[in-house]
Amino acid sequence: MQGKDEKFLLLPYNFPWKIYELEPPWYSAMAQGKALPLLIYAYQLTGSEKYKETANGILNSFFIDVTQGGITYKTSNSGWWYELYAKNDSKKPKVLNGMLWTLVALDEYYRSTNDSKAKFLFDQGITSLKKNLHLFDADGFSYYDILKTQNKFEYHVIHIDLLNKLYNVTGEDLFKSYADKWSSHNLTQVVRQAPANIHLDSNFVPFVDYGIISGINIGIQRNPVTVDHIANDYYGKFLLHKDNFSKRAFLNNVDWLVDNAIEIRVNNSVIPSNMYQNLDQKS
Template identity: 30%
Template sequence: TPRRSLLEDGSGQTADWQVSGSGSRVGRVVDTFRADKVLRYRANECSVSSKTGSGGGGVQLTIPSSVGQDQLTLSMDWFLQHNTSLSVTYAVKDKKPHTFHVHYLPSDTLLWTRGTRSIYYGVGLSYGWRRFTRNLLVDLQKGVAAMGHVPRTLRKISRSRVQVLSLQLCGEGRLDNLTLATAEHLQHFYAAADWLTRHQDHTGGWPITVPRTIVKDILQLASGWYSAMAQGQAISLLVRAAHHSGDLTYLHAAARATHLYTVNSTQGGVRAYFPGGYAWYEEYPTTPSLFVLNGFIYSLIGLYDLKETSTGPVSAKASELFNTGMTSLKTLVPLFDTGWGSLYDLRHFTTSRVPPKPARWDYHTTHITQLLLLSALDPDPVLRDTAERWTEYLHGKRASHN
């Protein structure tokens, strides 16, 4: 069970906020929308140093010593306005301690940095009340990685090295139920599900907005491509959100996500064909095709989840796509067997200019786990036999030579 420390709820639990700057103030008021007391703040004279990233003025809260160092998940109900922001100050243990500042503010830009101490996250441009939940450790790790040139000791920041020192509120807004916890898995789950429903495009997909190079000058993808693996994992999450909440909005989004499975990868979709007419849902829809194994199986698992949790035409379509994919998998999985491990993809077959891509052992174990899962859903022995043989490869067994 996660450990939680409630810092501020506007009524029963109130924090010791420090107010500085002309016109800055805090108060507890009854919010008509929430029908409860909340914290209202105004801090229009906040400043952030361009050199250190530290903030001055505004409304600040020093984190009490009673909050555990492992309580690095922040959550609150937050009323955002256009000038609202939240800044978190961290101390990171090292030979010489480092201080970082992570700022959350209204913007559609996901992440950017300034200098060597200041990290910014855009939280979108929707205003009004929202549930705000962030893993502060992950946000710090990603932000430091985005800075580029950092000391080697900061490339991997463990939980035990991090302490949250303070919070700073700027602009005008309201908040309720401000909490630091060891984890908030369910809140992160619904935050992801809601993001998927808001950002699904007209194709039913979620475009990858960065280019991807698999093999330079041969296998490349321009920004805006779709991934069958991403579609499948999004479907798996959405059907679980629908089941847990009873909200069919999530199930409808999952159903729309199957459209790209029917569109050829050469036409902007994720469907490719292996010689012989075997359909394959591509993690990376390059031309020529890659036939990545683990991403294909993740796309099938999403289809299975949807067909089992839906009815009518939605279930029928998901079933057809799943069965088509399973036929391809059971036919083609022997091509991924090297006699001592497994292949990540079939690039050496579709592109004669590159060598085979053996799967790393962590990917090899993923292949085994995926095949064992599917073998519980499909009695064809090729799935379990392959998984068992590949398991033996982990222990040093090799196929016999001539």
């Protein structure tokens, strides 16, 4: 049975992604992770419990294995991998940038809340990253995923930047070693990612026009990760200017995350009992 704290919330993707054989709905650890600190910042701005409650439900989702409809590949002694493109019957790509973004977000969330579940999840992820990082090394360059998909310039740079951030947090020399190794690669001939076709609606919440991908007309869709990014941009502008427009646009995007998170049920308790606690904001 689920305990009183075991509400599990996921942000669904409602379009197919044939590159990894995904049919809707599917989920993303990166979308879940990057939403966490944004929800806490919204709670700090407004005092509204809905943001804190949604954050807790999204954090709980990291305890659900992909085989149970979640976003995590669990092992007993090699850590947990948080999947960017998660569904039980997918290709299991283990996308590196998604894992790195998720770990950085979990650490940011933990520093804002002191939530022991976030610390546990971060530590499990760091263990998995250390075990798997060598699999992404393309002789001095980085692969996009564990399937050895050719990387783009932007994602390679993200890998370096986020590994350096994780090195600063953990002191793990392995992360610094790969960041330095990949930084030495000549990037002048590396293919760059085409810019996303992103538009904002009247509430300044983004949608993406994907057009046709892998022969499928995906068209205009909401992408929770894109909402995370836009919310983060507006939050940064609000911190800089303290203006009502940026605050409202930020909250509109976070409200979209709250409104579109769906609850799923699991058959057994997946959160260790010693991790139950209320989110305790740092003063």
